[in-house]
Amino acid sequence: MTSRLTPAIILRAVRIWSGLFLLAFVTSHLTNLSFGLISIDAMDAARPYLSGVWTGQITGTLLFVSLLSHFFLGLWAIYVRPTLRTNTQDIVQLLTGVLVVPLLATHAIGISMAANAGLNLGYADTVRLFWLGAPTIGLLQVVMLSVVWVHGCAGLFTWLRSKENAGRLLYWLYLLAVIVPVVALLGYAEAGREMLIAGQNGGELAQNPAMPENVTVPFAQIRQITNIVIIGSIVLAALTLAARLVRLTLQKTQEVVLVRDGGPQMVSTSALSMLDGFQRNDQPHANLCAGRGRCGTCAVRIVKSDFPLPSPSEMELRTLYRVGAPEGARLACQLKPAGGRVEVLAIYPADYTFEDARPSDAPSATGAPA
Incomplete structure (x- = not known):
């Protein structure tokens, strides 16, 4: 056997490792949300070691590259696939993979543009926004994390099932696949309850902090860019399916x-x-x-x-x-x-x-x- 690297081997490796990187991103955010079961202050205390590590220039760039490469490799996999008839887990992975970019990009773009404008939101500010100011956006974030988590777990399980010594590991990962998002959602709900109680009692936690001087957050621009990303991703997915249909129609078979x-x-x-x-x-x-x-x-x-x-x-x-x-x-x-x-x-x-x-x-x- 030779050790020659071919494009197929390289692309498969890129898809696996970019997927693992994105799964690590979502896992850290879900883990950070779970600290809401303690308090919003606990969420902020854990933030530098969990979700905060993704705001750096290097990790942010790697996240952006992983997101794009994983999405386009997923579209390519759909295009070259001879049939979509497969098992349920594979279908779930394909469908959620198409939704990863439009959902995850809205989060990444909003956070990065706000940070570039000089606004560093803590969890108290974020929970206040999602529960009191814009609950629709908060619901979208929950859906986003859930979809990306399902996609990542489906891919991880499929990858590990091909490993001879992963049987026992898979058992514990199946448990974590259920426990992590459930605990995260409970933490998010408990943080929201804490914020709502503070709002009813007129507490300081529910008061909107003053915007720092010389900080102007381009909310309209953020909304415009995220809309372009969402629409563009949907169009690319539709074009991929159409191109696949044309390819199969024109293909000569025996x-x-x-x-x-x-x-x-x-x-x-x-x-x-x-x-x-x-x-x-x-x-x-x-x-x-x-x-x-x-x-x-x-x-x-x-x-x-x-x-x-x-x-x-x-x-x-x-x-x-x-x-x-x-x-x-x-x-x-x-x-x-x-x-x-x-x-x-x-x-x-x-x-x-x-x-x-x-x-x-x-x-x-x-x-x-x-």
Whole structure:
């Protein structure tokens, strides 16, 4: 196996790490909100170590680059995808991915432009604005964090499911995926209750502080730019779907007949991967990474093919080498037969998970776990 970096490998790495960076951003903000269960002062005390670390020039630039790269790579993934028929988690990840930029950008743009104008809002100011001044904006922020959190968790789980030693870690992450946003929303609600009580009692906490001298926040400009970002993101998503439809309409395909483990014939096309062909015929097949070429559990051993099969990509070769696949094996999620009849043997059972593996469960040359 070579160690050559190809565009596909680089783009996959960029998408993974940009997604992890954005998930870290949202996690720190949700954690900061959870301190509202104690008090608004506690939220402000934790702010420099959580949400405040993202206001620096370096982290802000990395956040902006990660946001754009993750969004456009997500659109590209939708465009090149041969079929949108997949599992529920994958569909949720695709849909929420389209919404990440318009929702998260409104938050990032507003905060950065206010900071550039010289206004440094603390949590007391923010909670006052979201609960007393503009509750609609506050609701939008809650929706934004929820959508980005769901998208990030879906991507993280799909990525980790392709790792052989991530089974126990996933169990705790599933718990955290529920606990973190729930505690954050409770903290946000408790902070709002504290602010409302202060407002009813005429407390100092609910009083609008005087705007610092020589500070003019361009609220109209912030609103205009965020609207442009939201509309532009929606238009780009619509254009991507339209371009994908045109590509599939103009694409010339050949009929492919798949036979797995000596079972019945399954009709597919050359536009679909072998895994897509199985799923199109409602035949379950192992694919822990949802067909992203990471886990190797969709591997099959080629028995016979009417036409020469395309050579494996560098990314496919790396995965086959890593999982110790037998000679002649291919990843069903990456292999697109050009046409004709293709007979294969599944190397892993359809319901296989890495929790089933034992030290002696390396794939055998006969096409089944030893």
